[in-house]
Each structure stands twice: as structure tokens, then as C-alpha cells.
Amino acid sequence: MFESLTEKLGTALRNLRGVGKLTEENMAEALKEVRTALLSADVHFKVAREFVERVQTQCVGQEVLKGVAPGQQIVKIIHDELVKLLGEGSTSLSGARPLKILMVGLHGSGKTTSAAKLGKLLKKRGYRPLVVGCDIYRPAAIDQLEILAKQEELGFYSDRTSKDVPAIGVAALAAAQTTTADCIIFDTAGRLQIDLELIEEVKRLHARVQPDEVLLVVDGALGQEAVNVAKAFHDALSLTGLILTKMDGDARGGAALSIKSIANVPIKFIGTGEKTADFDTFYPDRLASRILGMGDVVSLVEKAQETIDVKEAEKMAETLRKGDFNLEDFLAQMQQVKKMGSMQSIMGMMPGMSGMQLPEGADKQMARTEAIIKSMTKQERRKPEILNGNRRKRIADGSGVKIVEVNQLLKQFQQMQQMMKMMKGGGSGMKKMMRQMEAMKGKGGFPGM
Secondary structure, three states, X not given: OOHXXXXXXXXXXXXXXXXXXXXXXXXXXXXXXXXXXXXXXXXXXXXXXXXHHHHHHHHOOOEOOOOOOHHHHHHHHHHHHHHHHHHOOOOOOOOOOOEEEEEEOOOOOOHHHHHHHHHHHHHHOOOOEEEEXXXXXXXXXXXXXXXXXXXXXXXXXXXXXXXXHHHHHHHHHHHHHOOOOOEEEEEEOOOOOOXXXXXXXXXXXXXXXXXXXXXXXXXXXXXXXXXXXXXXXXXXXOOOEEEEEOOOOOOOOHHHHHHHHHHOOOEEEEEOOOOOOOEEXXXXXXXXXXXXXXXXXXXXXXXXXXXXXXXXXXXXXXHHHHOOOOHHHHHHHHHHHHHOOOHHHHHHOOOOOOOOOOOOOHHHHHXXXXXXHHOOOHHHHHOHHHOOHHHHHHHHHHHOOOHHHHHHHHHHHHHHHHHHHHXXXXXXXXXXXXXXXXXXXXXXXXXXX
């Protein structure tokens, strides 16, 4: 997400290093690059122009504080302006109970999966969600929602025999009253483009169920077109918020930077991957930090707290302290990390790494490593030294990989074990570990890491 923008903004700001004062002259070229970076990220031209003008007004003439580089000062100014651009203020939902949420958007924007992801998120916050299938046109749309609801243990309602969408919505409200549901999420149909039929049907449903929130689900890859979609839906339904999806697959991300300013609708949630864990409340300040390559440690810690088992973490810390780390421990660690989302999304939250790209297929490689370890017996995981040729062939066949991949995993795991034992050995051990790391340079990283 925003990899190209992060890289180009970093280049523009590096050019200001070493100057004693921010002037019109030394700012001109840097801000020109900032504007170019925004436009290349598919940010609306008007938004990009006004953004640069505001930054320039604040920067010119500012004295460089003692011990603070001009580049650091302008990063702070740009960060604050990005926060304003993305939308300052509350991104919270209505406090109504039951909370009625109407999901709208174009076909392919990710409404159905977002409905389930939102339901899961609100369930964590103490709600008892009921998702409602109101998409009577897309083949298997209702089936998809039902499967996702079951997967996330959410309530589900739909009527496959009815073609009256508003009637389905009203029946869902009645069904919610007979259960413990206090949050009803309506998944509606989309079209390939905005048309009168789509708008009218959603307006009729809106009139019957009287939602507290109307959330437009927008594909982040739409760029500037997302702004036009938001304006059209807002004019018809008075949107209360936006959900930006598929932000992991688009390096430009212009929709996020343009949509709040042009459509004047707050972004409330953001989806950064296919997994249910890759969905969260939208925080303008955190995203601004990620765009500037500063990471998002707060979100990373929150995600870790939500997904990582504390007892398992304590057990692992004790294992590492003793230097007794085996493949069973490594498998448990991988499974904990997977709960946090894709490897790329985790990297994006780490300071200085938000612009870095993992090798293509990093998550698949991790899955292959997991498959190899799972194909071993418990004894083999705990004592990899017993893995002879026959055992390795059986493991390769069982995990669907070549025997060379099994050998590579075991070799690199052995090196990892040696490093941990060296770390346990204190100062002399650390020196040995550094020499070992030098020897390993250029030989590739640990599979799946």
C-alpha cells in the first residue's frame, strides 16, 4: 500500500537535508516532486495542488530548530497535512442499539466479504451481529455471505425465494428482534457501474429499514473514479462513511487521499487483504505515518495483542531463554504470526519498512514451510536430527514439495538453532554468532520468514 508514493516522497524530502533554512528556492524543487508523487499515486489534481500550497505556506521562512533537520520539520508538516487530507476527527459508528448498517457499492468492490469482516470486528467489540443477504442478483452471493457468517460465527438471515429486497430487509429486522442480535448488517447488490435501477432499489431498502449507518464500500484501486462513485451514492443516500478495500493490491492508493476531501465523507474502515484479520478501523494519523515510511507501531501492537496467545508467548520466551528451540516451537510461532495477517501487511506497520516489498509469494512460501513441518511426526519436529533420507522423502511427498526444499529447511533451521545457542552463551557467544551471520550472507533467508 502506497509503496511508490512512500518512495517518491522520501526522495523529495532527502533533497532538503543539509540546508539551514526552508526557503522558497530550496522548497520549490522538493514540493514539485511531492506534487508529482501525489499525482502519480492517482490523487485528484485539485487535491494535490491544494495540499502542496498548504505545505509551502507553512514551510517557507520557518527557522530550523536546533538539533532538528529541515527534512524532519517538513516531514512533521506533511504528516499533519496528510492527516487533515485523510480526515481528522471521529471515525466511530453510531451508538444506536440495535445498530443498523447498510452496505452499498459497485459490483466487485468487496461488499460481501467486508460485511463479514465488519461483523467479526464488531463482534470483538461486544456486538451480536446479524448479516443479511440482500443481493438477489449475483449468483451465489447469498451462499457466499452465509458461508462467511458461519466461518466467523455470525448470525445470518436471507430469503432465497423472495425478489423483493425491501421486504427481505424488513423481515430481517423482525428476525433480529426474536434473537439476541443488536447489530444488523445489510449486504446489498452492486452493478458494474452506477445506474438508476441500482440507486432506486437501495433507496427503497433504505426507506424501509432506516439504517443508522450507510457505508459505501470502495475498491481502492479505482483511484480518482472512486471519488465519482462516492459522490453519486452520497447524493442519493447521504452516506455516513466509507470502507476502502483492496488497499494491499494497489501501490497508488489515490482514493484514500482524495475521497474525503472531494466527497466530504469520512473513511471509517480499511481492508488491506483477503484475510478477516486484514480489516480495521481507519485511523488517519496512522496511515499518514505509513505513507511517510514511519510505520504504524500502534496498530502492530494492537493486532499482536488481539491475536497472539499470551501463555504461548510466555512459554516461547522461556524456550528461547533455555536455547531449546525445535521445529514444533517454530511451527507454533508461524501460526501465531499468520493470525496477524499477510506478511506484507505486517511489514507495512514496521518503521522504515513500509515501502519495502517482500519477495513475490512470501506468504505461499510460509505456507509451504508450514506444510513441510506438519508432515513430520511430533518426534521428528522435536528431534530433527533423526530425519534420515527415507523420512525426508516421506515428508516431501506428504507436503507436496521436492526433497531439496525439505533439506534446505532443515539446514537453515540448524543454523538458526546454532545462533540461538550462541546468544545464550553471552558475550563470547554473541561474537561467534556475528561471525556465523557473516558466513551466511548471500545464502538466502529462512524459508517462510
